[in-house]
Amino acid sequence: MVALAASLITLSELNYAPEALEPYISAETIHYHHDKHHAGYVTKLNELIKDTRYENMTLEEIIRESDGAIFNNAAQVWNHTFYFDQFSPKPQKEPSGKLLDAIDTTFGNVDALKARMTAAATALFGSGWVWLAADRDKKLYIISKPKAGNPLTENLTPLIAIDVWEHAYYIDYRNDRAAAVKALWNIVDWKRVEERFNDIK
Numbered sequence: 001m002v003a004l005a006a007s008l009i010t011l012s013e014l015n016y017a018p019e020a021l022e023p024y025i026s027a028e029t030i031h032y033h034h035d036k037h038h039a040g041y042v043t044k045l046n047e048l049i050k051d052t053r054y055e056n057m058t059l060e061e062i063i064r065e066s067d068g069a070i071f072n073n074a075a076q077v078w079n080h081t082f083y084f085d086q087f088s089p090k091p092q093k094e095p096s097g098k099l100l101d102a103i104d105t106t107f108g109n110v111d112a113l114k115a116r117m118t119a120a121a122t123a124l125f126g127s128g129w130v131w132l133a134a135d136r137d138k139k140l141y142i143i144s145k146p147k148a149g150n151p152l153t154e155n156l157t158p159l160i161a162i163d164v165w166e167h168a169y170y171i172d173y174r175n176d177r178a179a180a181v182k183a184l185w186n187i188v189d190w191k192r193v194e195e196r197f198n199d200i201k
């Protein structure tokens, strides 16, 4: 009997050219970060889930139900797809509408939110992710997670991801993580962030 072909987890394509985010993220960083690191997590995950109960799950299901190496690689695949998708060479520069209202309520204003996320990214020891996330009532939280950590496991909806692994910034910013994070605010597309926020059911 021939086994059904398993559905492979695939590498998401970028919505922009590799050099499009310069000078904030270089084409060289995009090359290593997307084509090597992100792609590597995809390849590793597909190896790890082959012939396991995870093989026919969605990526989100794998993240919620796994731990160890499978969780780490699945979450890194999801996190990087989400991360690269939030940037644009022609971003909406500021939030508006209900998301802006929620930011003002929780953090005071947009600059205060950016400053708190940048501070959280600087304070996170080692590799990890800093997230803006929302609960079902659309209340906002800044979440710091080590390694591949992801707010999906807390039933929160991710809105913005900041990757603080050194591979995300070392080519362009060397050890200056704070400068790397501050630069991201020039290319975060708040239109995408608003779509994510408005989609919360």
Ligand code: MN
Binding pocket: 033, 037, 080, 163, 165, 167, 168
């Ligand atoms: Mn990364």
